[in-house]
Amino acid sequence: MTETILLDRPAERVARITLDRPRVLNALNLRTMQEITAATSELDGDPDVGAIILTGSAKAFAAGADIKEMAPQSFGDVHAADWLGGWEALSRVRTPLVAAVAGYALGGGCELAMMCDLLLAADTAKFGQPEITLGVLPGMGGSQRLTRAIGKAKAMDLILTGRTMDAEEAERAGLVSRIVPADALSEETVSTASKIASMSKPAVMLAKEAVHRAFETSLSEGLLFERRLFHSTFATHDQKEGMTAFIEKRPPEFRHR
Ligand code: CO8
Numbered sequence: 001m002t003e004t005i006l007l008d009r010p011a012e013r014v015a016r017i018t019l020d021r022p023r024v025l026n027a028l029n030l031r032t033m034q035e036i037t038a039a040t041s042e043l044d045g046d047p048d049v050g051a052i053i054l055t056g057s058a059k060a061f062a063a064g065a066d067i068k069e070m071a072p073q074s075f076g077d078v079h080a081a082d083w084l085g086g087w088e089a090l091s092r093v094r095t096p097l098v099a100a101v102a103g104y105a106l107g108g109g110c111e112l113a114m115m116c117d118l119l120l121a122a123d124t125a126k127f128g129q130p131e132i133t134l135g136v137l138p139g140m141g142g143s144q145r146l147t148r149a150i151g152k153a154k155a156m157d158l159i160l161t162g163r164t165m166d167a168e169e170a171e172r173a174g175l176v177s178r179i180v181p182a183d184a185l186s187e188e189t190v191s192t193a194s195k196i197a198s199m200s201k202p203a204v205m206l207a208k209e210a211v212h213r214a215f216e217t218s219l220s221e222g223l224l225f226e227r228r229l230f231h232s233t234f235a236t237h238d239q240k241e242g243m244t245a246f247i248e249k250r251p252p253e254f255r256h257r
Pocket of ligand 1: 140
């Protein structure tokens with residue numbers, strides 16, 4: 001039984017996790033971290049799930065890590081517990097993660113959205129890393145993922161001043177995949193996730209892995225990695241089916257293997 005998230009299946013092969021702490025604007029406490037990482041890890045192992053949506057409410061995707069939970073901790077506490085290090089489990093999920101962000105995505109909320117593979121934003125979305133205003137700094141990847149996504153100039157601006165940026169600025173900067181009207185966010189996200197989930201799952205997982213490798217390696221190593229993954233798809237049923245279907249001018253019937 002989950003306390004801080006809701007789970008549903010809004011379409012075939014699509015799972016959705018909705019943050020559900022409305023009274024604190026979906027602030028992320030330890031329980032939320034445990035529930036999200038346990039749910040995503042279970043869904044990742046389910047062959048009938050081809051994409052996972054992570055979303056919040058109309059007012060807030062998540063307004064950050066739970067400040068009331070963090071405030072009394074000492075250095076010894078957070079260091080010994082490797083506080084919030086458990087979020088790294090999300091990076092090991094191989095099924096595509098699609099973030100649907102409306103309202104506030106601040107601090108850990110922005111960092112959680114950046115851990116997803118696609119980021120769809122409502123025109124009401126607001127992104128920021130306000131940790132500096134609390135006397136700390138981002139601790140769940142903000143200084144690293146935000147800088148890779150939008151470059152040093154804008155990352156420094158956000159992280160050192162704590163200001164927020166709206167959806168349009170975030171899209172221009174390269175943080176957001178697409179902006180949609182707020183009332184269409186849910187439908188557009190489910191349709192995008194369904195599209196991904198309809199593709200060959202092994203091809204999708206390999207493609208995700210290849211894009212992530214671009215952040216971890218040199219260009220020549222990355223190109224070789226990509227080429228070998230590409231070669232490996234020729235061992236799948238779905239490569240034969242996808243290419244045959246194209247030649248026969250019919251939709252492919254992928255078996256996800
Ligand atoms: N944590 C706990 N409670 C929160 C949080 C939060 N991050 N954000 C909002 N709330 C609570 C408020 O305290 C309030 O509760 P109550 O009604 O009991 O007073 C309720 O949610 C509603 O909030 P507001 O009344 O403030 O709503 P407003 O609409 O006036 O303002 C804002 C909305 C602007 C989003 C405002 O709530 C705000 O500034 N929130 C904090 C944003 C923030 O600073 N986030 C960063 C947190 S630090 C962080 O994320 C670090 C992550 C990495 C740590 C890694 C360590 C290793």
